[in-house]
Amino acid sequence: MTVTADTLRRELADTLAHSGKLTDSAWRAAIENTPRELFLGPSFYRGAGTQWEPVHRDQLGMEEWLRLVYSDTTWVTQVDGIDAAETPGPASGNPTSSSTLPSLVARMLELAAIRDGDKVLEIGTGTGYSTAILCHRLGDQRVFSVEYDPGLAALAAKRIHAAGFTPTLVTGDGLLGHKDSADYDAIVATCSVRSIPRSWPYQVREGGSITTALGGWMMASGLIRLTVDADGTASGRFTGDTIGYMLARPHERPPRGPLFQHPGTTRPTRGNPDIVKSWIGHFLAQLGAPSAELMTTEHSVILVDVATGSQAWTEPAGGGWTVHQHGPLRLWDQVEDALTAWKEAGKPDQSAFGMTVTDNAQTVWLGEPSGPSWQLPA
Incomplete structure (x- = not known):
């Protein structure tokens, strides 16, 4: 029996729903109807750390390829700026773009509490897969997406249009947001940030949300949803999800030379x-x-x-x-x-931590805002 992409999309949605990772019927319909294979192109990488093997569709055959595409897996599509389709053999380097595992896409969108009629700014178009899912739910006119890498932006636009969607796509620094179309009901970032860009809260309506992963140069991560107040401040608690995204490129670690261990x-x-x-x-x-x-x-x-x-x-x-x-x-x-x-404090999990963002400081706190706290490099 021939396996089709339609069948695998429904099976993926069933799997996510049964695991509790997909509870909203509107997002389920979007996942069932968005062709992920279109956004992965003819090739992607598999591996871990800095060692990667390109996987090419024409070498696997369509059925095996589709089964990989519709597994709940993050597939790296670019390593050190090199697309998998351009790599004939094993590659070494750091991932610079990927197609996020569908369960995490669903988790982010459900956590953001996006509703029909909301206007959403996505930071990090990437392959365009999550952008298309947003369009399926909200309609093209309610979706805005910013991609930092011009090459990725052009490829994503081509794929999004091929899927039948025409959202507003912007090439530029997502840390600046997209003020031309503000205010938004929600900002959702598909990259992690060391601190919340000050442009984001001011481009979200009062009561709107910012959903992102907070990361850093140690590559630790925490998922958080912040609610924006009328004065541009924002606050919220971490979810405790063990997830990670690539750092936004302007927030990446600086180059480091050879390590010499000094006794000190x-x-x-x-x-x-x-x-x-x-x-x-x-x-x-x-x-x-x-x-x-x-x-x-x-x-x-x-x-x-x-x-x-x-x-x-x-x-x-x-x-x-x-x-x-x-x-x-x-x-x-x-x-x-x-x-x-x-x-x-009793060794609580990450969900005991929260965050407050103001014009003057960004603070992660434990328990309550008056508890132990740490300043972020805003």
């Missing part, structure tokens, strides 16, 4: 440094030292701040651990302070 000052750590390898520990480490990068080995945690040259690294010692710190910032002290505040 040495002291015992207050606990097992491996805690930062957990989802919540990773998130707390990034809050504590937001300008640092994180690397881990089997026996060590390494923090490096490119701007100041500060670094910290841990090692086992006599049944415990020691930390070496060098430079003007005591990076491990900052991380341990964040971990200590979390432990004293």
Whole structure:
């Protein structure tokens, strides 16, 4: 029996619905009727980390290709700016564009609480798949999408139009939003940001929402929906979802040269440094030292701040651990302070954290706005 894309789309929607990841019938209809294969093109990458293997449709055959397309998987479509269709063999590098797994697309749209008739600004058109889903639900005139990469923007536009949709597509810096068509009922970002761009709250109506992943240079992440007030402030709580998006390109990490571990000052750590390898520990480490990068080995945690040259690294010692710190910032002290505040609060999960955005500061807090807090690099 020949498997068709229509059948696989319905099966995907069934799977997402049965898992509880797709509860809104309007979004289900959009997923059942949006041809994801159109937005993945003839090729994509599979792999992990920095090692990638191109998957080409003409080498797999249509049925196997479609089964991969309609799996609930994120498929990387670009590595270091190179499209998978242009890659004959294995590639090394960092992903720079992807087609997000459909369950996360659905999760973001449902979390944003978008309703019929809403006007939505999408930050990061990417392949155009989620843009088309928005158009199916809201209509072309209610959907606006901004893509930073001109090549991706042109390809996405071609695919979106081929799917029969004509939303407003903008090539530019999504961190600036798109003020020409404001105010929006919702902004949904398909990239992560180190802090909320100040343009976003001012382009959302009072009571509207901003749904995004908060990320950083340690590549930790937290999903949050913020509600915008009349004065342009915004606040909300993290969901606790273990999800991640690529950082918006203007928020990417700066280049880092070779790592030289300086002894610096040495002291015992207050606990097992491996805690930062957990989802919540990773998130707390990034809050504590937001300008640092994180690397881990089997026996060590390494923090490096490119701007100041500060670094910290841990090692086992006599049944415990020691930390070496060098430079003007005591990076491990900052991380341990964040971990200590979390432990004293009872070690809650990420949903216990919230965020407040004002003109003067962006603050992540634990429990309540008056609780332990950390300033973001706004």
